[in-house]
Amino acid sequence: MTEVLNPPAEIPAHDEAHGHDEHHGPTGILKWITSTDHKVIGLSYTVTSVVMMLIGGFFAELIRAQLMSPNGHLVSLAQYNELFTMHGSVMIYLFVGPFAFGALANIIVPIQIGAPDMAFPRLNALSYWLYLTGSITMLSGFFTAGGAANFGWVGYAPLSNSLNSPGTGADLWICALLLTGFSAIFTGVNLCATIFYLRAPGMTMFRMPIFTWNMLVTGILILLAFPVLTAGLIMLYADRHFGTHIYSVAGGGVPVLWQHIFWFWGHPEVYILAIPFFGVATEIIAVFSRKPVFGYKGMVFATLSIAALSLGVWAHHMFTTGVVLLPFFSIMSLLIAVPTGIKIFNWIGTMWRGQIWFSTAMLMAIGFVVTFLLGGITGVYLASPPLDFFTHDTYFVVAHFHSVVMALVLGAMGGLYYWAPKITGYLLNERIGKFQFWFLFIGIQVFTLPGYVLGLKGMPRRIAIYPHNPEWKSLNDLSSFGAVLIGISMLLFVVNIIVSWKKHPAGDNPWDGHTLEWFTTSPPPHHNFYRLPPIRSERPTWDYNHPEHRALGHGVHKDEVAAEVFKAPQP
């Protein structure tokens, strides 16, 4: 299963003598600090965000260890509050988002659309440095006298005000979110501009790969959502230090306003995190099934409608506040299941009658679909206010969103295995990769499924001990065992990077890929391309390599294809 397809013979060798003086810039550490190349910045993002994932994962293991006893004494109550706050904050603000649009999109989108770089390379570098600074700022909270932020990753007012959370860690948390928020906004601007203006000739909107489409939608959502969070955070900071009363009852403010602002960002944010990995899974499933994406246009419209709906569902996080219009937010939230369902059926349709190659990337993508299905179905429960009332703030919700975000982790891993050639020029070890997949996939289910039951048995989230309910211990132990399996899978990933270091040169097109990144070298040269194939569909590289196997329209049942159109003269 580890064989690598040879690149088709008809692709001529690259013109190595071609003059590209501009890439003889600084080397070593200076190259990393000064570069504005999207691939170098993307790799910096990749390394930083994966380190953040390992840090956040370490916090998770501590949390799970604490919960293995009804009266756990591994950490104190105060430390526990810091741990789950920083676990959620690191994972959401510093890992999943930056990994999706800072690492993968940054590296892949320009190559997928045949562009030499992002539209604003210096802004791109600024995004990274803001992100790194923000990450260090947030984590430095642990070294302050009062410890890190401890009011949960959602920072609900009035718990996050200066009276209830006086520590410097809370201020560092706010500043970190402002910094990473601006980083995300700049990346969103960059993605939109790049995709709108830098597409290669022939790459119309409906010839863009699904991953690029999804990153465009993500970019638009970032621009709509993140400024709202930034404004909310500045008001929170003003409440804490400048004597305003925006979120405090005492001064005529409204505490629940914070929740509206936070979730007006927070629910689109869920899709800002998920939509990129929908794209990753779509690319992987199509390539490894050797088929075009089933229902390509339906997929695009499904993504657009998810993005549109996601802006009108924020109050489903607030059903139990008693101050939101329940039926409106209920039906809007329920409706999101429809385009998400379309995606799942399209993924199945893409695999249907294909020739599925079970590489690590493909296993991760299938694992993503299955895990996301579970998170999606339990999400439908939570969209129903009466069912949300008794599951809200219990482990049912915790299990629900961990099914969702752990599906995203599977997608992230799939993306890394799939695009490793374009990031580093080398493949990751497939044997270790498959072990990693099984540990991760089984670990996720063993970790989340007991959580659903615990929530239905009444275990609230964010509690460090449960002295009155020792019967919850066995399910917590099972969940912690799942967390250990996930931890092992992450260790296997680190081992794989070490073992595969510069070991398996990938070649230009190891997976018989569909899109333009597989037409250039691994890793791509400075400014990405020496030449481009004709772009006549969303699969230019595939069309070039398999001119007789063009995608068929609806109702066409034979491969009666005018292949001539792809035999354009070589540039």
Next chain:
Amino acid sequence: MVALPLAALALSGCTVPTFGVKPGATTSSKSVYNLWVGFTVAAIIIGVFVLLLIAYAVLRYGRKGDSIPRQFQYHIPLEFTYIIVPILIVLGLFAATIVVENKELANPKTDVTIDVNAFQWGWKFTYPGTNAVVIGQTTDAPTMVMPVDTNVHINLTSTDVIHGFYVRAFNFSRYALPGVDNQFTFNAVTTGTFFGQCTQLCGLYHSLMFFNVKVVSQSDYRTWLARQNNAGAAQVAATVNQQQTNTYVPTKPTAGSGVN
């Protein structure tokens, strides 16, 4: 499509898996339970169907050789089917939701009102019109006593941060929000003592913010209330005496006293 799981539910009664959810101790908790069962039946049917499709595709279409499969990409009728059928299912789930929600959140007229006040880190239950007060925090969990088969109106407030008033046996929770009076009604159908806990992170001792709800017969409730009322009155009197003897109680400024 929606009728199908509901019909299956009607036929199979209580044999469907509920994953630990119970009909609970109030009239509303029973309808919420029924809604839960309906959603679960629909979820299992849909989830198993999709998982089987995935499993079939994965097991059946593994790579057999180097041949290239037929490159079909669209099937318009099929794609429309899986847009329209999910919309119908969603509308069915929404209709069921609305019915239960309206029933659960109706505020019928009632004689019994309990003011529930949450604070860091405990609960205070007061019975308006009487001197009865129950208060307790962290390790000393207070008990809210309420009568069975009566609409009990709850007035939920918070003095500091947001807390979550959650009684698992009632299949219900609601935030105690500073600045907001949250109102809802319980009608308990069985007597007993039920465990309650704060569900919304409220600071250091969030894990220890327990309370109990004790549903008693109506006559027991009257007895309990009378006793609490007397005890409360005695306590109030004692407090007032204490204040009068030990502390300076400023008199209300009256008109013409010089205070503008």
